[in-house]
Amino acid sequence: MTARWGALDAARGLAVLAMVVFHLIWDLGHFGYIERTIPWSAPVKAFGHSIAFAFLFIAGASLVLAHRNGICWDAFWRRFAVVAGAAALVSVGTYVVFPSAFVFFGILHCIAAASLLSLPFLLLPWSAALAAGAAFFAAPYIVASSAFNSHWLQWLGLGTVEPLTQDWRPLFPWAGAMLLGVAAARAFVPLLTFKVQPVARGRKSALPFLGRHSLLIYLLHQPLLFGLFTALLIVAPPAEDTRDFIAACERSCVDEGSTQAYCHSFCVCTAKEAISGKALDGARDDAERGRRLQEMARRCMAR
Structure with missing residues (x-):
């Protein structure tokens, strides 16, 4: 048996599927197979925001479950190093492909930074994490200032201009989603501990499987999609429709x-x-x- 929880893995797996669909829409627009403005339309952007919220919320809940018997520092730093390393890899890869709009603070960067911020809330009452999460979401509307438009401060998300980048999940407000996940898990996990049993690692249900390998899928799916669409451009280029x-x-x-x-x-x-x-x-x-x-x-x- 493993300490992973099937329901949480399944939720993360569903978010993985939604992420692949979102990036498929983005790639179809980027390569000209659908109208190029569609990926930037309000419904598609809202879809992307909901996926980011789900990943961060689940990451917060997972953090609580992983350390519910006390913070295991070795496991925490090992996981942090993996996520931070993957974030750096995304930055390098997107700089090669999109040098003017590379990812310098995307979803993985936010998960890594928010994990550090969430540590104290693993020891505090769930209401503290809830209040902090709400504060993070409110901050961009309350303290936003042009003083934060500097390139070195844009990652905070408190500026008045959105930078040109392929994935933008600044600390404010997005770390708030992880803190809300921490609050939810801190509040409800004690009530569920005696009712829900951990799942066996050997089970091969599709969604939990995707959830357990979400980071690897995140890193590989876009390069694979880009490769497929690049080949498709040669075989069946899109018609020019103005x-x-x-x-x-x-x-x-x-x-x-x-x-x-x-x-x-x-x-x-x-x-x-x-x-x-x-x-x-x-x-x-x-x-x-x-x-x-x-x-x-x-x-x-x-x-």
Whole structure:
């Protein structure tokens, strides 16, 4: 028997599946197989936020379960080193692929930092973790300031400008999700200890299996998806369709006060330049693609 809890592993496994779906949507947009604005739409962003919350909340509950009989320092530091090392690997890998928008404080960075912050709350009443979690979620709305916009302080999440990065889970508010997980586990685990039995390691249920290997899946699934989509570009490249781009461009242009006729001409011009001139070919990342689109827009505006 193992000290792992099947229900918690299953919950983490469900979050893993949701994460893969979310990144599949992102990759479809990045490679042009769906409208590129879809991954940045409000519903998809909300989906991503809910997945991040789930991972952090479960990590907090897991921390309580792992140390419910007293903090096991060797196990804690070993796990911390694994997560921090994986976070560093993500930063290096995304810098190679997206140098202008690499991940410098994503979900793994937040889990590592929040684990340190959560340690004292393993010894305090559950209400202390609940209050701290609520404070972390409230802080960006109360103490946000441009003083935190410095590159060296952006990871706190208390600035007024969101940095350009592929995964952004700053300490405030996201560490609050882990603290809420700590609070929930501290409050309810004592009530469940005598009712729920640990699961046997030998069982092969799909969701608990995914949950037990969530870190490995997190590290491998995007490189695999990128490789598959890169190969797919050669075999079946996406058709160039500018209708959605033009429609979104026109809405934005009209909202800024220009006439419908001007906006239509301007947006059609920008779309034609982007496709006919292959001006976006070779762009290293979304940030460079955005800069090139802005340059094309300025040329069309001058005409």
